[in-house]
Amino acid sequence: MKFLNPGYLLGLLLIAVPIIIHLYYKKRLKKILFSSLMFLKSAEASRLRWYKLKEILILIMRCLIITGIFFALARPQYTGKLFAKNRLAAVSVIIDNSISMNYNDNFTNALKQAEQVISNYSPKSIFYVTPLCEQKNFKPFWSNKHTALENLKKIKLSYLSCPLKDLINNLKNENTELPKEYIYIGDGQKINFKDMEPTKDFYWLKIPMGSENIAIEDVSVKDPFQVPKDYYELKVNIKNYSKRVYHSKVQLSADNYIKQNVCEISPGQNLITTFALPVTIKKGVIQLDKDSLDIDNQYFFSKSLMTDIKVLIVGSDAYIRTGLSPSVSIRTPFQIENASTIKKTDLRPFQIIILNGIEELTEFEIIKLNNFLSQQANGLIIFLGPKIGANFKNFLAVFGTIEEQIDVEGYLNIKWIDTEYESFRIFADNPGINLIKFFKSYRIIPRAQVLAKLSNGIPLILYHNNIMLITSQFNEASTDIIYNPNFIPLLHSLIYGLTNKYIDNEYRTGNKFPRQVKIKSPDGEVLSENIFFKPGFYAVENETVGVNIDHLESNPQILSPEMADALGIKIITPESLQGSSDLTNLFLFIAFCALICELILMLL
Amino acid sequence: MKNKARYLDPEVIARLARLDLKARLVVEGFLTGLHHSPYKGFSQEFTDYRPYIPGDELKSIDWKVYARRDRFYIKEYQEETNLRAYILLDKSGSMGYGKNITKLEYAKFLSACLAYLLFKQRDGVGIMTFDTKINDFIPPSAKKINFTRIIEVIDHITPGGETSLAQVLFELGQKIKRRALVILISDLFDEPDLVLKSLKSFHARKHEIVVFQIIDAQELSFPFIETALFQDMETNEHIALDPIAIRNSYQKKFKDFLNNYRRNLNEARIDYELINTEQTFERALFAYLEKRAKLL
Numbered sequence: 001m002k003f004l005n006p007g008y009l010l011g012l013l014l015i016a017v018p019i020i021i022h023l024y025y026k027k028r029l030k031k032i033l034f035s036s037l038m039f040l041k042s043a044e045a046s047r048l049r050w051y052k053l054k055e056i057l058i059l060i061m062r063c064l065i066i067t068g069i070f071f072a073l074a075r076p077q078y079t080g081k082l083f084a085k086n087r088l089a090a091v092s093v094i095i096d097n098s099i100s101m102n103y104n105d106n107f108t109n110a111l112k113q114a115e116q117v118i119s120n121y122s123p124k125s126i127f128y129v130t131p132l133c134e135q136k137n138f139k140p141f142w143s144n145k146h147t148a149l150e151n152l153k154k155i156k157l158s159y160l161s162c163p164l165k166d167l168i169n170n171l172k173n174e175n176t177e178l179p180k181e182y183i184y185i186g187d188g189q190k191i192n193f194k195d196m197e198p199t200k201d202f203y204w205l206k207i208p209m210g211s212e213n214i215a216i217e218d219v220s221v222k223d224p225f226q227v228p229k230d231y232y233e234l235k236v237n238i239k240n241y242s243k244r245v246y247h248s249k250v251q252l253s254a255d256n257y258i259k260q261n262v263c264e265i266s267p268g269q270n271l272i273t274t275f276a277l278p279v280t281i282k283k284g285v286i287q288l289d290k291d292s293l294d295i296d297n298q299y300f301f302s303k304s305l306m307t308d309i310k311v312l313i314v315g316s317d318a319y320i321r322t323g324l325s326p327s328v329s330i331r332t333p334f335q336i337e338n339a340s341t342i343k344k345t346d347l348r349p350f351q352i353i354i355l356n357g358i359e360e361l362t363e364f365e366i367i368k369l370n371n372f373l374s375q376q377a378n379g380l381i382i383f384l385g386p387k388i389g390a391n392f393k394n395f396l397a398v399f400g401t402i403e404e405q406i407d408v409e410g411y412l413n414i415k416w417i418d419t420e421y422e423s424f425r426i427f428a429d430n431p432g433i434n435l436i437k438f439f440k441s442y443r444i445i446p447r448a449q450v451l452a453k454l455s456n457g458i459p460l461i462l463y464h465n466n467i468m469l470i471t472s473q474f475n476e477a478s479t480d481i482i483y484n485p486n487f488i489p490l491l492h493s494l495i496y497g498l499t500n501k502y503i504d505n506e507y508r509t510g511n512k513f514p515r516q517v518k519i520k521s522p523d524g525e526v527l528s529e530n531i532f533f534k535p536g537f538y539a540v541e542n543e544t545v546g547v548n549i550d551h552l553e554s555n556p557q558i559l560s561p562e563m564a565d566a567l568g569i570k571i572i573t574p575e576s577l578q579g580s581s582d583l584t585n586l587f588l589f590i591a592f593c594a595l596i597c598e599l600i601l602m603l604l
Numbered sequence: 605m606k607n608k609a610r611y612l613d614p615e616v617i618a619r620l621a622r623l624d625l626k627a628r629l630v631v632e633g634f635l636t637g638l639h640h641s642p643y644k645g646f647s648q649e650f651t652d653y654r655p656y657i658p659g660d661e662l663k664s665i666d667w668k669v670y671a672r673r674d675r676f677y678i679k680e681y682q683e684e685t686n687l688r689a690y691i692l693l694d695k696s697g698s699m700g701y702g703k704n705i706t707k708l709e710y711a712k713f714l715s716a717c718l719a720y721l722l723f724k725q726r727d728g729v730g731i732m733t734f735d736t737k738i739n740d741f742i743p744p745s746a747k748k749i750n751f752t753r754i755i756e757v758i759d760h761i762t763p764g765g766e767t768s769l770a771q772v773l774f775e776l777g778q779k780i781k782r783r784a785l786v787i788l789i790s791d792l793f794d795e796p797d798l799v800l801k802s803l804k805s806f807h808a809r810k811h812e813i814v815v816f817q818i819i820d821a822q823e824l825s826f827p828f829i830e831t832a833l834f835q836d837m838e839t840n841e842h843i844a845l846d847p848i849a850i851r852n853s854y855q856k857k858f859k860d861f862l863n864n865y866r867r868n869l870n871e872a873r874i875d876y877e878l879i880n881t882e883q884t885f886e887r888a889l890f891a892y893l894e895k896r897a898k899l900l
Contacts, residue, residue: 032828035699036793
């Protein structure tokens with residue numbers, strides 16, 4: 001606390017006056033001889049105690065009146081401990097520029113507070129002004145006060161989501177002679193503090209976060225594999241983070257197709273609304289009514305049925321051809337050709353080669369296959385037949401040690417299928433997949449990723465780079481899958497898993513595209529590092545990719561004081577940044593209250 | 605008569621020097637105001653004649669007067685009794701309290717007056733002064749020398765000590781064997797239950813008791829305003845008090861204290877008279893005479 005007119009504090013010496021009067025009066029109390037105290041003592045013992053207490057209370061009130069008046073005259077100013085002027089430290093000022101700071105004018109406010117923070121430090125302090133989320137064209141560095149204030153102006157809002165953990169760890173490793181202090185200025189979304197370790201001298205300057213928010217959590221699309229439908233089923237999961245019931249329109253607009261669903265969501269609840277999306281759709285946007293963080297009310301998606309995938313079936317095409325293209329009424333993207341060997345076939349036009357039960361590969365064929373597979377968009381699917389030659393076995397060695405083919409007694413079922421694998425997601429909660437019987441299979445000790453297992457535990461489907469290995473053949477002798485409704489979906493998803501799998505994937509801001517291709521941002525700018533930095537539609541080769549912000553940015557959950565305490569974080573508010581607050585009125589109020597109390601006491 | 609009546613005022617009496625003189629003035633002033641003399645009675649000493657009225661004993665007729673006047677006259681004599689009266693005078697510290705006249709001074713005058721009255725009536729009168737114990741004791745006697753000694757004792761009393769009335773009454777009970785009239789003059793600032801018990805026990809032994817409770821007007825009204833250190837005149841104990849704050853409660857307690865004595869003594873048929881030091885002695889003397897009349 002400091003005082004603008006400290007001279008008035010001398011007036012506090014006047015407190016001595018009522019004290020002296022009290023003591024003098026007490027000492028010089030007139031003595032009255034009275035016949036007997038028996039009626040005075042017995043009658044009013046409690047009143048005597050009250051009388052003594054009252055005297056003391058009145059004295060305190062009088063002292064308070066004097067204190068209050070002279071403190072008020074001295075103009076006391078409260079100064080926060082942290083931001084006392086001329087503090088000397090190596091200060092890391094972390095500005096939360098994540099999109100959740102786009103609530104109202106929170107981001108502008110955060111920058112203003114940061115200015116105040118920096119200004120309050122000693123000119124000899126050094127500053128590392130950094131945005132929480134990495135920002136293009138801005139590389140933070142240690143600087144003096146003046147430069148730090150300049151650097152603040154360069155920080156912009158970002159669509160990325162970034163945890164504090166990595167940033168703090170890097171900052172901790174910096175060598176400075178001055179004591180280190182960390183000041184995070186932001187809304188304190190819980191996700192920002194994920195996995196963070198307790199940090200000494202870490203301060204969180206709290207910018208209050210809005211909670212009037214409704215957001216699209218995620219969108220899932222069910223592919224029309226199983227049934228020859230003309231529609232995708234598109235499920236939109238919306239969450240109401242506000243404290244009121246939310247009536248909203250959910251609008252799906254894709255090309256010329258527009259559809260609206262009306263929904264009502266209770267506070268804190270999720271709602272899933274479904275759209276039927278024509279398969280011809282290439283890209284679209286799902287939009288909710290706006291609220292305080294409108295960026296999470298838009299969801300960009302890209303969805304189109306793949307077309308023109310050229311598939312070469314080497315060996316028997318029985319069942320496989322039918323599975324890929326069941327009838328003319330079902331639209332499939334496959335153009336299928338058949339060959340007996342690879343040797344005399346030009347592989348270049350094809351994206352997928354299926355080796356169905358072939359026994360051996362020549363070294364030349366292996367070279368051809370390797371050349372083919374060097375193209376990342378290409379894929380190879382191998383169904384193992386009754387025999388495997390030595391060269392072929394060597395070629396398959398990347399999958400593990402392949403032992404003899406077993407002719408099982410009875411049959412084996414599919415025990416497990418990896419529904420985490422992107423194109424196998426459609427088999428989640430599908431009990432029919434476990435009913436498929438296999439009569440023949442190879443025993444294999446796997447080294448590659450296993451995507452499905454049979455009931456005796458041996459792998460059925462293995463995956464390595466862009467090759468799928470199926471340890472059985474899809475024919476009558478080996479399995480009854482050809483009569484199972486999951487046959488076509490499984491066959492299709494094997495190919496989908498190998499080709500163009502980045503298409504239809506959901507990308508979030510901050511994700512890096514897995515391959516080095518030319519990507520154009522929604523603004524038409526060509527990306528240099530293939531990192532999606534803002535939501536919208538990106539042109540990736542000939543396809544469109546929808547990119548959305550991390551849905552956790554919508555979540556208004558902030559770090560609780562208890563958790564902050566556990567992490568050693570001290571919470572401060574923008575008010576305490578002002579350097580001081582005038583306490584004059586408070587002390588005048590105290591004096592006034594004391595006066596009223598004294599009058600009441602005297603009347604009692 | 606007017607000049608004599610003014611001597612009934614305690615403040616006037618206080619200015620006089622000799623206690624026996626004071627007592628004489630008070631009593632005679634008092635008697636002047638009465639229509640009938642209290643001295644009439646059966647005695648060898650002639651006092652007056654009065655006309656015969658049917659029912660009077662014939663032996664009382666003065667035949668010599670009849671011979672002279674031809675009318676029947678009854679010859680009256682000053683009463684001569686064997687009444688033994690004890691005046692119990694409280695001299696404890698609390699009796700020293702009083703604004704214009706202390707309770708003890710008042711009590712002393714009252715004692716002297718009563719002694720004089722008794723002496724004039726030829727009753728045996730004695731005195732006993734006490735605080736926590738008996739201090740002076742003069743047995744009752746109708747002789748003039750006894751009256752003089754009583755006046756001397758009363759004259760030299762000064763207030764001091766605490767009150768232990770119950771103990772004193774017990775001790776007195778040991779000394780008085782014959783039936784007697786006991787006149788207690790005190791503020792009764794002692795434990796009421798013990799005092800009442802002792803008085804009742806005394807009364808049960810056929811002694812006649814008259815209680816004069818002497819209080820000062822300030823004790824009744826508690827007129828103090830200023831916060832002060834109040835000191836107990838008996839124990840010297842002191843407490844700081846805001847008199848205004850406790851006045852109502854004090855007055856209630858004090859009145860309850862007085863009423864308790866009045867009620868209990870009346871119930872026990874013990875004569876009780878509350879005397880305020882601002883009152884004249886008339887009331888006390890009347891009370892005594894009424895009591896004596898009952899005894900005759």
